[in-house]
Amino acid sequence: MTGPQPPVYIVDDDEAVRDSLRLLLESSGFSAREFANADLLLNTNIDEMGCLLLDLHMPGISGLELLRLLRARGLKRPVIVISGRRDPVQDAEVLAAGASALLSKPFDDQQLLDLVIRALSA
Amino acid sequence: MRSWRQQVRSEGVEAPRDAADFGSRGQAGLLAALLATAVDGIIAIDPRGHVLLYNQACERLFGYRASEVVGQNVRMLMPEPYRQEHDGYIANYNHTGERRVIGIGREVVGRRKDGSTFPMYLSVGEGGLTGQRFFVGIIHDLSALRWETEQREGADRLLAQIVQSSEDAIISVALDGTITSWNAAAERIYGFSASDAIGRHISMILPPDRPTEDDDIMAELRAGRDVEHYETVRRHKEGHDVLISLSVAPIFDASGAMIGASKTARDVTERKRSEERLLGMQNELAHVGRLSAMGQMSAAIAHELNQPLTAIANYAKAAQRLLQNEHPEPRQLQSAREAMEKAVTQTMRAGTIIRYLRDFVEKRESRRFHEDMNEVIREAVSLGMVGHSHSNVKLTLALDPMLPPVPIDKVQIQQVLLNLVRNAMEAMAGVERRELTVSSGTGQEGLCIMVQDTGPGLAPQVAARLFQPFVTTKADGMGIGLKICQSIIEGHGGTIVARQGGSGATFVIHLPFR
Numbered sequence: 250m251t252g253p254q255p256p257v258y259i260v261d262d263d264e265a266v267r268d269s270l271r272l273l274l275e276s277s278g279f280s281a282r283e284f285a286n287a288d289l290l291l292n293t294n295i296d297e298m299g300c301l302l303l304d305l306h307m308p309g310i311s312g313l314e315l316l317r318l319l320r321a322r323g324l325k326r327p328v329i330v331i332s333g334r335r336d337p338v339q340d341a342e343v344l345a346a347g348a349s350a351l352l353s354k355p356f357d358d359q360q361l362l363d364l365v366i367r368a369l370s371a
Numbered sequence: 372m373r374s375w376r377q378q379v380r381s382e383g384v385e386a387p388r389d390a391a392d393f394g395s396r397g398q399a400g401l402l403a404a405l406l407a408t409a410v411d412g413i414i415a416i417d418p419r420g421h422v423l424l425y426n427q428a429c430e431r432l433f434g435y436r437a438s439e440v441v442g443q444n445v446r447m448l449m450p451e452p453y454r455q456e457h458d459g460y461i462a463n464y465n466h467t468g469e470r471r472v473i474g475i476g477r478e479v480v481g482r483r484k485d486g487s488t489f490p491m492y493l494s495v496g497e498g499g500l501t502g503q504r505f506f507v508g509i510i511h512d513l514s515a516l517r518w519e520t521e522q523r524e525g526a527d528r529l530l531a532q533i534v535q536s537s538e539d540a541i542i543s544v545a546l547d548g549t550i551t552s553w554n555a556a557a558e559r560i561y562g563f564s565a566s567d568a569i570g571r572h573i574s575m576i577l578p579p580d581r582p583t584e585d586d587d588i589m590a591e592l593r594a595g596r597d598v599e600h601y602e603t604v605r606r607h608k609e610g611h612d613v614l615i616s617l618s619v620a621p622i623f624d625a626s627g628a629m630i631g632a633s634k635t636a637r638d639v640t641e642r643k644r645s646e647e648r649l650l651g652m653q654n655e656l657a658h659v660g661r662l663s664a665m666g667q668m669s670a671a672i673a674h675e676l677n678q679p680l681t682a683i684a685n686y687a688k689a690a691q692r693l694l695q696n697e698h699p700e701p702r703q704l705q706s707a708r709e710a711m712e713k714a715v716t717q718t719m720r721a722g723t724i725i726r727y728l729r730d731f732v733e734k735r736e737s738r739r740f741h742e743d744m745n746e747v748i749r750e751a752v753s754l755g756m757v758g759h760s761h762s763n764v765k766l767t768l769a770l771d772p773m774l775p776p777v778p779i780d781k782v783q784i785q786q787v788l789l790n791l792v793r794n795a796m797e798a799m800a801g802v803e804r805r806e807l808t809v810s811s812g813t814g815q816e817g818l819c820i821m822v823q824d825t826g827p828g829l830a831p832q833v834a835a836r837l838f839q840p841f842v843t844t845k846a847d848g849m850g851i852g853l854k855i856c857q858s859i860i861e862g863h864g865g866t867i868v869a870r871q872g873g874s875g876a877t878f879v880i881h882l883p884f885r
Contacts, residue, residue, distance in 0.1 A: 262760065263678045265717050269685030272710050276692040276703075306674070306761045333674040333681075355681040358688035 254369055255299030256280040260290050260315065261331070262307040266354070270302060277362050279369075287315040295319075298326055300368035305332040305343070313339075313346060320347040327368035331356070412491075412510035416445045420461050423505055432491070432512055434484035450482040473497055473506065478513065489514045540615075540636040543622060548573045548585060551631060560615070560638045562608030578606045592621045592632055602639065614640045653858055654737050660855035661786050664793070665732050671758020675724055679717040686714035727754065730782060737783065737862075741776035744784075744811055744818060744882075751785035752809055755792030764799060769810035774818055777882055779863060784882075787856040787867070791822040791878050794852070798826030798876065817865065817883040825875040837869050 257274050259281055261267040271281040284290040287310035301319075305312035316328055327349035332339070335353050343351060349371075350364045406413055406426045412433075415424035422445050425437045433440070433448050440447070446457040460471055471477075476494030483489065490513040497506050534541050540557035544550050550573055553565040561568070561576050568575070573585050581604065588598050598619040604612045615636040622631045665672070693699060693707040727750070748770060756766065792807065799805040808823040829837065838857045860867040865882040 263682070265682035265713070265720070266678055266685070269682040269689065269710075269713065269717075272689040272706065272713075273685045273692075276689040276706065276710075308761045308763055311761060333677045334670065354677045355684045358685065358692075 254279055255297055256282050257300055257302060257365055257369075258282050258284065258290065258295065258298045259302045260284045260287060260307070260312070261302075261304035262286060263304070266304070273358055273361070274365065279365060286310070287312075287318075290315070291318070295324065295326075300326050300349075300365060300371075301328045302365075303328055303330050303348075305330055305339075306334070313343060316343070316346045316348060327371050329361075329364050329368060412508075412512075414445065414448075414508045414510065416506050416508070418461065418465055418504050418506075420444045420446060420458060424507075429510065432483075432489070432510060433481065439484075448481055450480055450488045453479065454482075476509075481510065490517045537635075538637070540638075541633065542568070542573075542636075543631055543633045544573050544585075545631045546589070546629070548589075557636075560607075560613060560636065561605060567608075576605045576607075578604050578612060588617075588619050589632060592619060593629065597621075605636070613638060614643045650737060650862075653862055654735075656855055657737075657783055657786060657859055658732075658734050660790070660852065661731055661782075664786065664789060664852070665728065668757060668793070672724070672728065675757045676721055679721040679724075682717040683714045683721070686710040686717065690714070731786070735782070737780045739778045739780050739863075741778050742781050742784075743776060744774050744779075744820070745770040745772070747779070747781055747784055748788060748809055748811060748820065751788035752792055754785070755789045755796070759796050762796060762800070762805065764796060764805040764807050767806065767808045769808060771810075771812045774811055774813060775884065777818060777884055779882065780859075783859045784863070787859050787880065788820070788822065790852045790856050795822060795824035795826065795876070799824050802826055804874075814881065817881055820880040820882070821877055822880075823875065823877040828871050828874065829869060829876045834869055834871065838867075 257279055259267050259270050259274075261270070261283075262285060264285070267283045267285070271283055274281040284293070286307060291310075303312045303316060307315075310318070312330060312332075316330070319328070328347065329350045329352060330343050330348040331352045331354060332343075333354045335351070340351055349368060352361060352364070406424070409426060409428050412429035412431075413424065413426045414422060414429055416422050422440050422443055425435075425440045427437075429440070430436055435448075444458075446454045449457055463469055464471070464473060473495045474497065476492060479491060479493045480488045481491045492511040492513055494509045494511075495506050496509075497504065499505070534552075534554050537554060537556050540560045541552075541554045542550060542557050543552040550568050550571055553563070553568040557568070558564050563575070574582070577584060584603065588601075591598055598617065601617045601619075603615060603617055605615055607613050616639045618635045619632050621629045622633055624630045687710070690707040690710040693703040693710070696703070699707070731754070749768065752766070752768065756764075788809075792809070795807050799807070802825060804825050806825045808821070810821045810823070812819050838853050857867050860880055860882070863882055865880060867878060867880045870877045870879060
């Protein structure tokens with residue numbers, strides 16, 4: 250890896266999933282920041298964000314709504330959507346809303362890290 | 372001076388003045404009064420059977436006036452066959468001295484003027500007055516006594532018939548447990564004949580595991596407490612058990628002292644079997660209901676399990692990466708240790724979900740224990756909320772912390788609550804304001820649980836048929852969920868009703884304390 254990487258932002262309402270994602274990223278040399286819901290992210294300066302790991306099913310503003318909001322506000326950084334439940338219609342909606350990749354829980358760690366590396370270098 | 376016979380004929384009841392040597396006018400008057408006031412009939416006849424004397428009591432007894440009888444043959448006061456035989460008796464006695472009634476007395480039958488007859492006790496004495504023999508009969512009316520006896524015997528007979536024809540075993544025992552009576556139903560239920568049983572000890576029908584039960588029952592009776600509808604087991608002659616509902620009451624003698632007990636037993640073996648079959652079917656239905664609920668929740672459950680599994684995989688992979696250097700730094704070692712600990716915690720989380728699901732779908736006998744209802748509610752609601760973490764429902768648990776423990780089948784009650792919570796969540800899917808309130812409290816006879824939502828509520832035509840099977844408003848529903856809920860709650864002796872709340876529906880469950 251070359252030089253300090255911008256942090257990966259994680260938005261997931263499940264504390265264990267969020268925390269374990271951060272640890273997985275940190276164990277591979279990335280830095281990460283956790284957000285328990287969409288509102289917390291929306292109240293943060295996201296200019297420094299390298300990429301976003303976004304859970305789809307959350308109380309309040311859902312992952313899909315958040316993605317649309319961020320794209321509407323002009324976010325250009327890659328967004329990797331992680332979902333527990335996949336279905337083709339939802340996948341199409343998520344991709345149409347501007348997701349750069351989709352992952353199902355539980356996922357292969359290398360697959361995630363590859364996606365993150367690609368996202369950060371984009 | 373008239374002869375005594377003339378005197379009797381003319382005056383009816385007046386005694387002879389000189390014949391019996393009474394000695395004074397006063398004694399004769401006393402005798403006359405005695406004859407007139409005697410309660411028993413007094414009659415005198417001569418050796419040919421002609422009536423010499425016939426007192427007022429006789430007039431009342433036979434309905435004839437003295438004037439109609441005196442001088443007539445006494446057999447007019449007798450029904451057949453005595454009437455025909457009477458002259459023969461007297462002649463026989465006069466001839467042989469053989470006594471039938473004379474000097475003794477016996478029960479005979481009298482005939483009234485109207486032809487009716489009555490039982491009487493007749494004692495006859497023989498006397499002689501100025502060389503002439505006569506017989507005096509004292510007649511005691513037995514009608515009342517006989518009537519009483521017949522009534523008593525009739526009542527006894529009736530009672531015996533009732534006892535004998537009863538469907539229930541009715542037996543009596545003495546204080547020491549000796550069987551003193553045993554009816555036909557007892558023969559049928561216990562297998563012993565009355566002659567086998569009477570005189571033996573009641574312990575012969577006690578099963579080996581209840582050797583002192585009869586002593587305990589007798590102790591209850593002595594303490595003034597009757598035993599009613601006590602369900603227990605007795606041993607049939609052939610060795611198998613008989614389930615009975617037993618009622619025992621003390622038997623007292625005339626002085627009020629307890630001398631034994633009567634035991635009435637109904638054979639409830641068949642009823643118990645039916646109850647068990649019914650309970651088995653209810654359990655089966657409840658189980659099917661839980662399987663169905665789990666089937667409908669399967670996607671949500673999969674998601675619920677996916678969360679800890681994802682976290683476990685992440686933690687494990689993180690630890691693996693932290694340790695892949697040959698000489699990891701202390702900071703990396705510490706992080707790896709923490710990651711493994713967190714993975715273990717997540718394994719427990721997944722295990723708890725699985726254990727809870729297993730309890731829920733397991734096929735099992737109904738078991739009731741005293742449970743903390745608030746804990747039961749919390750667990751059920753958390754299961755009911757599975758998959759709804761992103762449904763933006765505001766959940767309020769208004770639980771009374773002073774609830775007494777109540778005997779319930781925890782899984783079944785949670786099944787009911789889960790059903791109500793899931794229904795509420797579905798009902799609120801299409802409305803803006805989503806609030807689910809689950810509350811608990813106590814009333815006079817039991818406790819109360821309410822599940823209240825802010826959905827569209829119940830249309831009157833739906834509310835009326837809510838607990839009928841196969842009535843549903845859901846496209847994919849069978850319409851048996853609430854029916855099962857109702858059968859579970861009623862099986863606990865409680866009630867479940869639906870109310871149209873201010874906004875939305877409220878389901879109210881009442882469960883008795885015992």
